[in-house]
Amino acid sequence: MKILITGANGFLGKKLSLRLLDQGHELYLLVRNRNRLNAFMDKEGEGYSRQIHILEGDVTEKNLGLNMELVKSLTGEIDAIYHGAALLSFDEKDRDRTYQVNVEGTKNVLEFSLEISCCKVFYISTAYTVGQETSGSETLYSMDRSFVNPYEASKCEAEHLVYGYSNKLETVILRPGIIIGDSKTGEADTNFGLYGFLKGVKILKKRADRRQGDKKCRIFLDPEVAQNFVPVDYVIEVLEAALFHSRNRDIFNITNPNPPRQSEILSIVKEILDFPQLQMHSLSSSDDMSNEEKAFYDSMSIFHSYFQRTIDFPTGHTERMLTSAGLPLLNMDREVLKRIIEGFLTDKARVPS
Numbered sequence: 001m002k003i004l005i006t007g008a009n010g011f012l013g014k015k016l017s018l019r020l021l022d023q024g025h026e027l028y029l030l031v032r033n034r035n036r037l038n039a040f041m042d043k044e045g046e047g048y049s050r051q052i053h054i055l056e057g058d059v060t061e062k063n064l065g066l067n068m069e070l071v072k073s074l075t076g077e078i079d080a081i082y083h084g085a086a087l088l089s090f091d092e093k094d095r096d097r098t099y100q101v102n103v104e105g106t107k108n109v110l111e112f113s114l115e116i117s118c119c120k121v122f123y124i125s126t127a128y129t130v131g132q133e134t135s136g137s138e139t140l141y142s143m144d145r146s147f148v149n150p151y152e153a154s155k156c157e158a159e160h161l162v163y164g165y166s167n168k169l170e171t172v173i174l175r176p177g178i179i180i181g182d183s184k185t186g187e188a189d190t191n192f193g194l195y196g197f198l199k200g201v202k203i204l205k206k207r208a209d210r211r212q213g214d215k216k217c218r219i220f221l222d223p224e225v226a227q228n229f230v231p232v233d234y235v236i237e238v239l240e241a242a243l244f245h246s247r248n249r250d251i252f253n254i255t256n257p258n259p260p261r262q263s264e265i266l267s268i269v270k271e272i273l274d275f276p277q278l279q280m281h282s283l284s285s286s287d288d289m290s291n292e293e294k295a296f297y298d299s300m301s302i303f304h305s306y307f308q309r310t311i312d313f314p315t316g317h318t319e320r321m322l323t324s325a326g327l328p329l330l331n332m333d334r335e336v337l338k339r340i341i342e343g344f345l346t347d348k349a350r351v352p353s
């Protein structure tokens with residue numbers, strides 16, 4: 001098939017591209033900076049150059065910033081689009097830009113699909129369009145809810161846009177949980193989500209090592225809360241399966257049916273960093289934080305809402321779709337999680353950006 005991917009330079013986009021190339025598809029990769037992609041493809045995508053067309057563009061522009069000649073040459077040529085380009089900022093200060101990229105950008109991609117007569121669009125959303133609720137579904141969420149940040153709200157609004165085009169295009173919404181490294185190699189080329197937290201803990205460990213005497217260090221998290229981590233290779237598997245096994249208006253949660261609890265995550269981190277003095281305390285005991293503990297706590301403020309609740313994401317649609325593709329639902333055990341966390345903390349599996 002001929003497939004166009006937006007966000008092809010990103011963490012997920014690169015992995016998705018490699019998988020689809022490996023399956024023999026011809027790809028049209030929309031990137032803002034072809035040099036970054038070239039560097040990656042020279043290393044990882046060797047041997048695929050005849051299957052790749054690089055399109056320099058920007059989703060915030062009409063026709064994704066491509067000139068009319070190029071648009072014409074693509075018309076009738078593309079079988080499907082994966083739209084993954086997005087701004088992943090939780091910062092209120094980035095609200096306008098987040099909406100511009102995530103909402104207007106999605107509208108531009110949908111209009112572009114019509115313009116080039118490509119009738120299939122796979123929108124890569126997020127499981128967290130569920131907002132502040134603790135229970136999700138595989139249906140379109142109402143916009144009439146509270147969101148933790150502009151990112152969640154913009155992705156939910158974009159889902160509504162996508163759904164609104166489903167009488168003109170075949171649209172599918174795919175919602176990953178928190179994407180972490182590869183389940184087999186541990187590799188992850190991202191600083192988002194889990195990796196922001198791990199970076200912070202690494203700094204705590206360095207500081208504790210430098211301290212004479214007491215190396216005790218507390219972080220304030222509820223041990224029972226679970227984090228919905230999904231390995232990137234599983235996400236790719238679901239995205240690929242959807243290409244052949246989904247129908248118009250399908251919505252899939254690409255989430256972990258048995259997400260790890262924060263106590264389990266911390267026990268792995270302690271083991272890998274050899275940091276037994278690291279302790280987890282519930283937030284209710286946070287009154288007597290030291291300056292260093294408070295600094296760590298404050299640096300994680302964008303994640304606080306996620307640290308405090310377990311969200312239940314049903315995966316019935318995804319499970320049925322995977323079954324028809326002959327694939328199992330995610331089963332991530334401690335060993336896999338350890339490999340992924342170790343990949344980051346020890347730099348063993350890390351691929352530099």
Ligand SMILES: NC(=O)c1ccc[n+]([C@@H]2O[C@H](COP(=O)([O-])OP(=O)(O)OC[C@H]3O[C@@H](n4cnc5c(N)ncnc54)[C@H](OP(=O)(O)O)[C@@H]3O)[C@@H](O)[C@H]2O)c1
Binds near residue numbers: 060085126177179192
């Ligand atoms: N990572 C997660 O944990 C996670 C979880 C759930 C859902 N998702 C969704 O998965 C998708 C991919 O995320 P990711 O983790 O791969 O993020 P990422 O590494 O930040 O990749 C996002 C990509 O979007 C591109 N982009 C941003 N603005 C653009 C614009 N105006 N025009 C064209 N391209 C633009 C970026 O291009 P540049 O390289 O030029 O900056 C980047 O390559 C996103 O839709 C995200 O919402 C991610």
